[in-house]
Amino acid sequence: MQNPYIPYPVVVDKIITEVDTKDIKTFRFKFVNPEDEQKYAYIPGQFGELSIFGKGESPIGIASSPTQKGYVEFTVQKAGVVTTALHEMEEGTLMGIRGPLGNSWPLDFLAGKNIVIVGGGFAFTTLRSLINYMLFEDNRKRFGNITVIYGARNPGLLLYKDELVEWGKRTDINLNVTVDKGDATWKGREGFVPTVCKEVAPSKENAVAVICGPPIMIRFTLPVFFDLGFSKENIITSLEMRMKCGIGKCGRCNVGSKYVCKDGPVFSLAELDKLTPEY
Amino acid sequence: MEKRLIKKDALAGIAKKMADKFLVWAPVKKEDNVLFEPLQKNAEPNFAYLNSKNAPKNVFFPHTETMMKYTRTPKGMVFSTEENKAAESVLFGVRPCDAHSFVLLDKLFDQEKYKDGYYITKRQNTTVISLACVKPPYASCFCTSVDGEPVSSDGADILITDIGSDCLVEFITTKGEKLASYFGDAKADAAADAKKNEIAAKAKEAIKSKIPAHEIKPILDKNFDNPFWNTIYGKCLACGTCTYMCPTCHCFDISDEVKGSDGVRLRSWDSCMFPMFTKETSGHNPRTSQKERWRQRAMHKFKYYVDMFNCIACVGCGRCVMSCPVNLDIRKVVEDISKL
Numbered sequence: 354m355q356n357p358y359i360p361y362p363v364v365v366d367k368i369i370t371e372v373d374t375k376d377i378k379t380f381r382f383k384f385v386n387p388e389d390e391q392k393y394a395y396i397p398g399q400f401g402e403l404s405i406f407g408k409g410e411s412p413i414g415i416a417s418s419p420t421q422k423g424y425v426e427f428t429v430q431k432a433g434v435v436t437t438a439l440h441e442m443e444e445g446t447l448m449g450i451r452g453p454l455g456n457s458w459p460l461d462f463l464a465g466k467n468i469v470i471v472g473g474g475f476a477f478t479t480l481r482s483l484i485n486y487m488l489f490e491d492n493r494k495r496f497g498n499i500t501v502i503y504g505a506r507n508p509g510l511l512l513y514k515d516e517l518v519e520w521g522k523r524t525d526i527n528l529n530v531t532v533d534k535g536d537a538t539w540k541g542r543e544g545f546v547p548t549v550c551k552e553v554a555p556s557k558e559n560a561v562a563v564i565c566g567p568p569i570m571i572r573f574t575l576p577v578f579f580d581l582g583f584s585k586e587n588i589i590t591s592l593e594m595r596m597k598c599g600i601g602k603c604g605r606c607n608v609g610s611k612y613v614c615k616d617g618p619v620f621s622l623a624e625l626d627k628l629t630p631e632y
Numbered sequence: 633m634e635k636r637l638i639k640k641d642a643l644a645g646i647a648k649k650m651a652d653k654f655l656v657w658a659p660v661k662k663e664d665n666v667l668f669e670p671l672q673k674n675a676e677p678n679f680a681y682l683n684s685k686n687a688p689k690n691v692f693f694p695h696t697e698t699m700m701k702y703t704r705t706p707k708g709m710v711f712s713t714e715e716n717k718a719a720e721s722v723l724f725g726v727r728p729c730d731a732h733s734f735v736l737l738d739k740l741f742d743q744e745k746y747k748d749g750y751y752i753t754k755r756q757n758t759t760v761i762s763l764a765c766v767k768p769p770y771a772s773c774f775c776t777s778v779d780g781e782p783v784s785s786d787g788a789d790i791l792i793t794d795i796g797s798d799c800l801v802e803f804i805t806t807k808g809e810k811l812a813s814y815f816g817d818a819k820a821d822a823a824a825d826a827k828k829n830e831i832a833a834k835a836k837e838a839i840k841s842k843i844p845a846h847e848i849k850p851i852l853d854k855n856f857d858n859p860f861w862n863t864i865y866g867k868c869l870a871c872g873t874c875t876y877m878c879p880t881c882h883c884f885d886i887s888d889e890v891k892g893s894d895g896v897r898l899r900s901w902d903s904c905m906f907p908m909f910t911k912e913t914s915g916h917n918p919r920t921s922q923k924e925r926w927r928q929r930a931m932h933k934f935k936y937y938v939d940m941f942n943c944i945a946c947v948g949c950g951r952c953v954m955s956c957p958v959n960l961d962i963r964k965v966v967e968d969i970s971k972l
């Protein structure tokens with residue numbers, strides 16, 4: 354019996370500073386025991402507990418896609434004890450990761466549909482996993498049109514800048530990157546995510562919207578999608594709650610009759626309607 | 633299964649004899665309280681007790697428990713898994729309500745997908761011997777309202793009932809039967825059985841505190857936003873005593889402790905009654921006041937657990953009622969909800 358509380362040992366293989374403010378970094382981990390990579394088989398939308406001995410653990414969404422072999426990536430904002438310790442780490446350091454935890458983006462439900470992805474700020478991480486998964490050549494034909502609307506406050510705060518450029522060159526994805534306010538070198542779109550959603554106006558036909566971002570963005574984006582005719586079953590998001598165990602035991606992330614760690618973090622709006630609004 | 637008779641004063645001797653071979657948890661007097669503790673050589677168990685001050689859940693789910701150990705190396709911390717080993721144990725003389733709580737905790741810790749090895753190994757390696765309440769110990773006992781009975785074998789491997797002249801020993805499970813040799817060889821007759829049934833019926837009668845625990849589920853389904861929740865929490869100190877004492881409360885925290893180059897990862901009891909329990913790093917707290925926390929405690933016991941596992945997460949032991957420093961009474965809360 355694999356003890357779900359014990360992390361897999363990993364080594365920090367690569368650290369990428371994502372933003373100008375330097376407080377968001379992507380950490381690429383390699384498993385110390387190669388066979389653990391198999392055991393860590395994950396689906397986009399799942400998360401892991403990053404485990405730093407002496408400091409504790411933090412639940413973080415998996416930012417890489419399972420189609421990327423040999424490593425697993427997480428994009429982390431420096432916030433409190435664990436995430437600060439992580440930000441101070443150097444490549445080559447040993448630490449642990451637990452998981453994969455939680456449900457995932459509902460890939461079977463998304464298959465055959467047109468997918469609209471809306472992300473704001475650094476909540477873009479598991480959406481990036483989903484996009485890379487769908488764009489992978491063996492998977493691409495399983496999904497219809499892919500529309501992405503991704504916004505940050507300013508150009509320096511956009512994550513995965515190289516990938517955005519690559520995706521922009523492709524014809525099988527409609528990429529719309531926006532910033533609240535541009536700078537001297539910014540040639541792209543300006544405007545808030547909800548406004549851009551209104552302009553892009555994705556069709557509701559056979560479509561599912563996957564939306565992740567700060568609460569304020571979500572609040573103003575949802576009405577746009579309701580106006581476009583999206584049903585609550587076809588709008589999907591991911592919740593955050595304080596967590597510890599990640600496996601539905603410690604009680605911390607209990608919302609109504611669900612544990613966000615185990616039964617979530619991914620829910621449709623229709624499912625959220627049935628949950629007590631305590632998140 | 634088998635039934636035997638033993639002399640009433642034989643219990644302590646049996647427990648002590650078992651302690652030669654097993655780790656025996658028994659009720660022991662500590663200052664003014666009775667607590668379940670590992671029975672030490674020369675210590676006297678106290679089987680004439682009412683109920684233990686603390687719930688015996690600590691036998692399977694200790695207040696603080698090591699999950700793993702680690703050591704600092706130049707490259708970072710290298711860890712070693714704490715082996716999930718538990719000594720062969722006997723939990724001797726728990727009250728039926730507390731034995732019932734183990735059945736409820738099993739549902740959470742021993743699920744299909746995620747198994748909690750720390751709890752499960754201790755549970756599997758422990759034989760539970762229940763001591764029936766022939767006279768309900770407290771006026772605040774309400775086990776009969778929450779699927780329990782004062783003379784019940786629920787959650788027990790062996791049930792011992794004082795039937796006046798002797799004690800009737802019933803072996804409920806094969807695990808319990810393995811300890812049969814400790815209980816002499818006097819087979820119980822039909823008369824002993826009849827006497828026990830009579831005593832059980834009387835004990836059940838004697839539970840006077842009754843609450844509409846089952847009736848409130850459909851009401852809770854619809855009343856998350858009822859202004860009623862504003863009326864119950866005012867006095868609450870957020871001390872967490874109710875959840876600490878409760879045999880079914882299972883929330884825990886995970887923390888790290890380092891000394892020199894060695895460290896441990898621990899888990900320890902936590903409480904939904906504490907403001908920090910759900911507070912996120914950003915400062916956002918989904919449960920902003922004690923109102924939401926009291927609602928969580930009531931909802932979790934009488935609605936969420938029922939939704940998830942089809943059973944109420946309260947065994948009616950009355951500990952929270954007796955221990956709350958400001959006399960908040962979950963029975964009154966349930967009563968009031970039933971009238972919403």
Ligand SMILES: Cc1cc2nc3c(=O)[nH]c(=O)nc-3n(C[C@H](O)[C@H](O)[C@H](O)COP(=O)(O)OP(=O)(O)OC[C@H]3O[C@@H](n4cnc5c(N)ncnc54)[C@H](O)[C@@H]3O)c2cc1C
Nearest residue numbers: 410411412413414429430433434435436594595596912913
């Ligand atoms: C499913 C999920 C996915 C997440 N994905 C990401 C991500 O991709 N990138 C990212 O930067 N952040 C993510 N977060 C938020 C991240 O978990 C918190 O910022 C982080 O736990 C803060 O930990 P800390 O030790 O630095 O802060 P401290 O304030 O020191 O936190 C102490 C402990 O509290 C808990 N905690 C505090 N805040 C949160 C919170 N918001 N969510 C969950 N647990 C919390 C953790 O157990 C943490 O170890 C995610 C949270 C969840 C629940």
Ligand code: SF4
Nearest residue numbers: 868869871872874956
């Ligand atoms: S014991 Fe009483 S005062 Fe303390 S947290 Fe529980 S209800 Fe509140």
Ligand code: SF4
Nearest residue numbers: 878946947949950952
């Ligand atoms: S809620 Fe109170 S009465 Fe019910 S099991 Fe817990 S401590 Fe006992």
Ligand code: FES
Nearest residue numbers: 597599603604614
């Ligand atoms: S994090 Fe422990 S129950 Fe969800």
